[in-house]
Amino acid sequence: MVLMEALAQVAALLADRTRAAFCGALLDGRAWTATELATHARVAPSTASEHLSRLIEGGLLVEHRQGRHRYVSLAGPHVAELLETMTAFAGPDPKPRGLRAASASEAMARGRTCYDHLAGKLGIALKSGLLDLGVVTSELAITEPGMVWLKELGFEPSKRQVSRACLDWTERVPHLAGAAGAHLCDVFFERGWTKRIGTTRAVVLTPAGEQGWRDLGLS
Amino acid sequence: MVLMEALAQVAALLADRTRAAFCGALLDGRAWTATELATHARVAPSTASEHLSRLIEGGLLVEHRQGRHRYVSLAGPHVAELLETMTAFAGPDPKPRGLRAASASEAMARGRTCYDHLAGKLGIALKSGLLDLGVVTSELAITEPGMVWLKELGFEPSKRQVSRACLDWTERVPHLAGAAGAHLCDVFFERGWTKRIGTTRAVVLTPAGEQGWRDLGLS
């Protein structure tokens, strides 16, 4: 079956810990330079360069060159979905983790971005808030009044799928992804309701954010 | 990031063409013996044995031994979902295929099973029929009258997620997976409405099936 060979090729791209680390870093949705990624994964720039070329050729990443820099980012939401599906599968089964490991990943569990939308406890809270408001169904489809609500927040439907369930690997609960999830995440950052912790994917709700959520009727 | 290393390990399991071929075969939802898989993938039994052990250890497959046979099957729907997501990603981009290749996979495109539910053109037809009947929404969530309709066909909700969208790699269109999709597939086989072609995943609608679909109001 020729199709499974193609699958094997994609899997091979992700089967290397260095390349996987690159993809994990890029899951924050931003563009990284080659050296940033090399430092992040602790390999020589030459090594990183070769890995990036392979990932780009395989369609997982796209580059856009700017002067002497080579910026790379995920090739699109479908790559993020692929990665998220795989991490959900590979992710920590109900293994109780040690205390320090737990506290280290605590911030990530509380809130994080998954490519372009909110995940972690923040993502779950958002989901249940939206559910209470009747914006989404329990299967995370957008309701008609929900679409009105979204448009009031500046949401414009595009070609991209409006809503999608994304299985969170920390909480094991689906949360809102897709265009709507991405838009809400954007809005929250623009309004200063959420903030990144350093340069990681970890995200916290600011005091203004808590107020804002209440004003919207979210939790 | 330790999580991405786990991802790399899972990816490594699928990064081998022989192991990928095993998984592809097992996507029909049935249990295969070690030698059957070895023959299918054209490797020595000893090689197959080692691959199977790795796949089982990695949680992708489960075995159940019976006398001198070792039956293996996918470890569950979540594995099928993983594989389907990956094939959807790796799958044929809009490349026009040659004529003989096309006719070879024609039967597969017309109808096939994807682990435990219908896919291919048959899956798409089912989806649009269910949509017309108001059983599912366009996002493939089950409606309330739809649930009544399903129960009349013997469907019993369980712990498993009722409905899930599965992206078809031949048609690039989401179709109905999850418990409801699996149940409908079962019903169709039981009633003799659908039949496998040989031992493959390819499936055809029988004449009785065409009548049955009309009786249900499906297309």
Next chain:
DNA sequence: CGGACGTTTCGGCGCCGGCCGAAGTGTCCG
């Protein structure tokens, strides 16, 4: 019991692929 057969273990072979450092290319900026 003894042969047939499905499966597993082991040793050995060969190749692929990840890694690095050194040298080369291209870009920026003083």
Next chain:
DNA sequence: CGGACACTTCGGCCGGCGCCGAAACGTCCG
């Protein structure tokens, strides 16, 4: 123009892994 810097290419090293065949193990059945 010349140095600093981001990145790439190349050669070489090394480990891991997929493959097989031979032999052992376990089960079935006459």
